[in-house]
Amino acid sequence: MTDRLLKFTFHNAPVRGEVVRMEGAWQAMIEHHGYPAPVLRLLGEMTAAAALLASNIKFAGSLTMQIHGDGPVKLLVVECQPDLRLRATAKLREGAAIADDAGMRDLVNASGQGRCAITLDPTDRLPGQQPYQGIVGLEGDSIAQALENYMRQSEQLDSRLWLAADAHCCAGVLLQKLPGDGGRAVLATDTDAWERTTALAATITAEELLKHAADTITRRLFWQERLDHYRPLKPRFECRCSRGRIGRMLLSLGQDEVDSIITELGTVEVTCDFCNARQAFDAIDVAQLFRTGSVNPMGDIPAAAPH
Ligand SMILES: [Zn+2]
Numbered sequence: 001m002t003d004r005l006l007k008f009t010f011h012n013a014p015v016r017g018e019v020v021r022m023e024g025a026w027q028a029m030i031e032h033h034g035y036p037a038p039v040l041r042l043l044g045e046m047t048a049a050a051a052l053l054a055s056n057i058k059f060a061g062s063l064t065m066q067i068h069g070d071g072p073v074k075l076l077v078v079e080c081q082p083d084l085r086l087r088a089t090a091k092l093r094e095g096a097a098i099a100d101d102a103g104m105r106d107l108v109n110a111s112g113q114g115r116c117a118i119t120l121d122p123t124d125r126l127p128g129q130q131p132y133q134g135i136v137g138l139e140g141d142s143i144a145q146a147l148e149n150y151m152r153q154s155e156q157l158d159s160r161l162w163l164a165a166d167a168h169c170c171a172g173v174l175l176q177k178l179p180g181d182g183g184r185a186v187l188a189t190d191t192d193a194w195e196r197t198t199a200l201a202a203t204i205t206a207e208e209l210l211k212h213a214a215d216t217i218t219r220r221l222f223w224q225e226r227l228d229h230y231r232p233l234k235p236r237f238e239c240r241c242s243r244g245r246i247g248r249m250l251l252s253l254g255q256d257e258v259d260s261i262i263t264e265l266g267t268v269e270v271t272c273d274f275c276n277a278r279q280a281f282d283a284i285d286v287a288q289l290f291r292t293g294s295v296n297p298m299g300d301i302p303a304a305a306p307h
Contacts, residue, residue: 002169004214005051005084005233011226013193014178017201020051020235021171021214022086028237029088030167032276037167038102039073039090044165045143046078047088048172051235052161053118053147054080056174061122061131067138068115069108072096076108077273082123084235087274104142114138116146118154144172151176160198164206171209173201173217197225239275246270246279247295255290262286 005020026044035043046065054063060082067076075091092098099106108114116138121131136150144161151159158177164170177194200221209217218227250258250268258281261268268281281289289295 002213003235005055005235006214006218007055007230007233008218008227009178010190010193010197010222011228013190013197013225015193015197016056016176016178017197017218017222017227018052018056018174019172019214019218020048021169021209021212021217022048022051022235023169025086025235025237026165026170027168029086029274033090035090036092036098037100038098038107039076039092040167041165042067042073042104042107042143043076043078043088043090044170045163045172046076047086048163048165048170049143049147049161049174050078050080050088051084051086052172052174053151054082055084055233056176057120057155059120059122060124061120064117064119064121066117066119067108067143068117070113071105071107071110072098072102073107079240079274081238081240084233085238085240086235087237087239089273091273104138104140104146109138112137116143116150118150158194160201162201162204162209164209166210169210171214171217173204173209173221175201197222200225239272239277241272241275241277243279243295247281247289250281250286250289251293255286258286258290 002021002023003025005018007018009016026047029047030040050063050065063080065078069075072093073090074093078086078088080086115135117133117135119131119133134150134154136146136153138146139149140146144163147161148159151157157179160175161172163172175198204221258268262283268286269278271278
């Protein structure tokens with residue numbers, strides 16, 4: 001199983017860790033998009049980070065990480081559901097020129113105006129309740145540094161991230177220092193656990209992250225440490241778009257607006273930014289939609305999974 005997220009704590013030490021690696025899921029997320037290599041790298045690092053953050057926090061709901069860029073990349077979005085279903089997309093500015101070695105700063109923070117927003121949307125959100133959103137500037141040279149900064153502000157906990165991505169896989173390591181001694185006196189004896197474990201993790205290179213399975217990375221980095229493991233998780237790609245959702249979007253636009261598109265173009269076509277699935281509605285579909293308030297009497301047919 002190449003798509004895996006491992007969670008563990010260091011035995012009797014106030015530090016917890018996670019290692020994630022995605023191949024199949026990541027390749028499915030990007031296969032229809034043809035992103036330039038530097039964009040792939042940044043989006044892949046965000047995808048690995050979203051999976052790490054989502055499974056690190058105690059929260060039942062979805063996590064969305066968005067970068068609004070001021071450079072050649074306008075928008076990067078990664079969504080992660082509580083069971084680690086992920087999807088991701090990037091929007092480039094028209095005519096954007098991207099150098100092969102462009103980093104985060106060049107892509108999304110050219111004039112220091114780039115922002116990263118992290119939204120937590122509870123599964124059982126009450127009517128009228130807003131999702132929680134935190135926004136940080138893109139300080140540092142990498143998304144890992146920007147997110148460490150975010151976690152320090154939002155969770156008040158020291159965290160370190162190591163991330164890597166290419167067209168084949170995306171991967172990452174997260175360590176987080178747990179508060180105080182957690183009431184466990186024994187922790188006080190391991191006073192340098194944070195310095196020691198982060199120094200070990202910092203020996204990982206991007207090449208190693210991209211090359212090895214999550215268990216191998218964990219073993220190689222922390223073979224001298226005793227780890228208490230949780231059940232491994234399996235991140236996967238799944239788009240949440242469907243003909244029904246697009247139908248509801250068209251309903252919210254109103255019949256006059258949709259009819260005018262039909263008059264002009266013959267069909268209304270919507271392509272999903274995440275999976276590239278295309279949904280077309282012709283005059284008959286639109287008439288049926290506004291007559292019945294739903295797209296299909298046979299039910300909500302999900303968009304075809306991309307192959
Ligand atoms: Zn989709």
